[in-house]
Amino acid sequence: MVLLVAAVAGVQLLGVTIISVPAQTVPPGSRTFAEAVLHSSFEEEWKLFAPSPVNADRDLVVQAAWLDGTEVVTGEWVNLSDIDDSVVAHSVGAPRSAYLTSRLAGNTDAGWGTVSQEVRDRVNDASSAEEPLTTDELVAILDEEDDIGDALTDYLRDIDVAATTYTTDALRTLEPGREIVAVRYGLQTATVPPWDQRAEREKALSEPRPGPWRTPAEDDPERRASIAGYLGRNS
DSSP: OHHHHHHHHHHHHHHHHHHHSOGGGSOTTHHHHHHHHHHHHHGGGHHHHOSSOOOEEEEEEEEEEEEETTEEEEOOOEEGGGGOOHHHHTOSSOOTHHHHHHHHHHHHHHHHTTSOHHHHHHHHHTOOSSSOBOHHHHHHHHHTOTTOOHHHHHHHHHHHHHHHHHHHHHHHHHSTTOOEEEEEEEEEEEEOOOGGGTTTOOOEEOOOEEOOOBOOOOOOHHHHHHHHHHHHHHO
């Protein structure tokens, strides 16, 4: 009996490992087989561990503006969190693609959520696709607010720089050959269907809540190649 329990536990552990690591590192077909075995024995009992699972996600959406002759053209919002469906599907092992977009969306929401809507509107209103804000200009606006201290300003600057850098690299990958002159990130709330309806209903997306138009981050070919490879593997 002990050997049987140990064998079952070993199979379970192996299966979780297979579907947790990047797909390209395991033999073809093994991930599909592992998911079938694990979901048949585990998924139906998920409510035992999560009777009230996550009911909304924060999707990271991005937008570019580029030069078309002498005119600045604004593109459509692109949802980068489309590569991350593990929270909605309640996967046993979340894919690696879940980490970057989820972390950036969460930190961005938490950071800008510490200031009033009036401050956020002031920052957004100071920018446009034709005249995006530099990092120094963004910090200068925050410094004018009496209730925002140096620590919070530094925190918001760091979050904004991280989101702007990733947004820039992603959009340069998605819009190759275009001269991108402004970028902006935003958050889109995705309401998750109830557990018993998840197979029949799509998640409901709100309108994007945009951040300010920002000057694109300085191009770093090595970093951009890394992001391009990441998007290519997980899209």
